[in-house]
Amino acid sequence: MLRFAYSMRNAAKVARAVRPVPAARMQPVRFMNGVKFYSSTSSLTKEDVLARSISVLNSFELKVPSNSIGMETEFIKDLGMDSLDYNDVLVALEEEFDVVFDDNVANEIKSVGECVDYVLKSYTPAQESLDPEIR
Template sequence: MASQEEILEGLANIVNEIAGTDVEDVQLDKSFTEDLDIDSLSMVEVVVAAEEQFDVKIPDDDVKGLRTVGDAVDYILKAQG
């Protein structure tokens, strides 16, 4: 089970690979769409990569609620059980 820091680091690397965003810019309070320029298509790629990396399932209906990096980190923490 990954810690909050490990999840944040993993998401930062995923966002960097998909959107070219600097890893340092991916912080808990950042909005995927407004701050990190992640569009809906890129968000799907982020979710798929996060599911694979952290061995969790994120249903499409739940993706809409992941507005910030912190939302995603909290969701993954809970999904890990």
């Protein structure tokens, strides 16, 4: 058995010596497999959107600590906002995620979760070929 393995190794060595394989040309470079460097689909997850929404909400004066904000938190009832306050928040979220809340939807939205769902539904990922200023 040992002798067989030894002879195989020798054979491989001989083959390599005879005909060298251009390894660099044939082997594709493997670099961070599974990571896409382009945005073909929506890369937002619900947790991302919620976390970013909370950071946007943090820039406003809130009546509750920000770590108690969740999907169920309601703007008017829980955060103590009035109608203009929560429209401020909606526009800030629009600027954060580059979406536009439809007028009919925006007047119905009551909770953070509804915002997050709407953002996930209507978010279109940025394309590198387009200038963000003209999007």
